[in-house]
Amino acid sequence: MECAAKGRGTRCVGPAIRRCARCGAVAYCSLSHQISHWSDHEQECERLEVQMRDADILNTFPFTFSEEATLQLSCWKEYYEWRSISLDSPVALLLHWPLTIYHALQLNDSRIRSRDVSKHINIHYLGPDKELIQLAVFGELLALLPDYDVRIDFVGPAIPEYRDGEKTYLHSYVCCDDRDCECKYPSEASCGSVVTLQLLKGFYHDRFKDLMKDSFPHLIIAPNAGVAAYPSWMETVELIHGLNTPAVFTDFCEEAAHLAACCLSSATGCKLALPVQLNPFRQPIAVEETALHVPCYSNCFLFGI
Template identity: 50%
Template sequence: MECAGNGRGTRCIGPARRRCGRCGAVAYCSASHQISHWNDHKEECERLEQQMKRVDALNDLPFTFSEEATVQVCEKQETRCSFLRKRGIHFVGMWTCECSCGLSVASFEHARSKDDGWDLASTLCPCSEPSSPIKSLCSWKDYYEWRSIPLHSPIALLLHWPLTIYYATQVTGLRSFSSIISNKLIIHYLGPEKELLQLAVFGELRALFPGVQVHIELIGPAIPQHRDGEKINLCSYAHCTDADCICKSSSDNFDRSLGTVRSSAVTLQLHKGFYHDLL
């Protein structure tokens, strides 16, 4: 985290290790920067405090990486690396950051985008339209059944991002908001990091919100400067590895030329910075 008092008068004296004791959402290098930023921060502090409480609630969701998907790792004392290796996805593509090997070397600077796929066979991943309409999903089991995917598939590791968004809209009653009634859902997604290397999985929101235009603003300091403001149009689901699968018939997963009229259900936009500084 960057010192929130950075750039105001005196220079920072080191890493920002002092968090605001109330909201916990901002951090400072020193007491003096904390004091000098208070005038700015006091107005946002309470709002951020409320937001951080919600973050905690979201961490308990049934769609965060859960029992059903971790059961093998827990029961057999299997490491994350060997779990991924057995499935041929260790240190591969979107899975790179799912174990410590990848996390330590990952650079968000060169976030892939165009050719991202599941690196799994079509039977193991949701690479095309669902075969049946969505019903209410309460667990990973519901989700896997709906998408006809066997429970041993590791996709939950990556899908917890879109599924958490789905679940959050269910529990917060967002569905009754006017925004979704007009078939538009706008989401502020804060502090993305490894998600930047996994953006193709957000394509699954097409299946989770049929007929809805979903737009996600990804806001965070990890977004590289040169990608600030970038718009990404997710025109399809992340692909499988089967050469003859129907998911290959749609040309591009990403279309950066948003200037052309191409109505897609899911768009993303990247913003470098901190949420409170962008409002």
């Protein structure tokens, strides 16, 4: 964890072990740095104090593959039971990507159904990064949405040039651990539905016309977006707002989600359609946050316009 006053003029004198006594979310290398940073920290201290009260809830999971995860969390637990997956299996480290999509669809069910979805669901997925080497996990949507063909267009600058336009078709998902489960028949859990994945390099507002040639989105999702950290989001947010399509954003911690929500409300002039809330399908391994000592997980909090 870095000193919260790092880079403010004077050099840090050692490790950041001096915590703010009120919120406990920030730390300093010395009393002088803590005093010099108070004019900035004063504006956020009370808010961070409230967020830290939920640390125990955020840090609990039912899985046995993590020593820190001991308390039951109903949604992940129910999902593991439904798929007959042992709680000592770390598959949730990967499944949080498709499960977050599924949860976002459920939260926006009424808005999506009003668009006459039929048997096809089109999703625009903004800012993929680590997902690009884990595309096979999105086959789990075949188990979650067995009656639909799902198309996901991944759009972002992290997509390599040589993969621009690449398409992948997923026709099966991994069988559960129950030997007698019906997912074993027919073999390899094949089904009539398909998940189509397409990669497009660039920012969403630059590739939007290309996307509209093939699919108008029923849902837009931007995992771990960092809306408040990257000014390039503003043009995309304005575009999304004009579409009147449900759009869900996630971020690593509540403070990042709060700042992003303020940016979205300011850019659109409207209140959030989906207030900041905990994602029950967040990834269960904590992410180290260098600036704040707050609970931090991939896809931890979600919110939407």
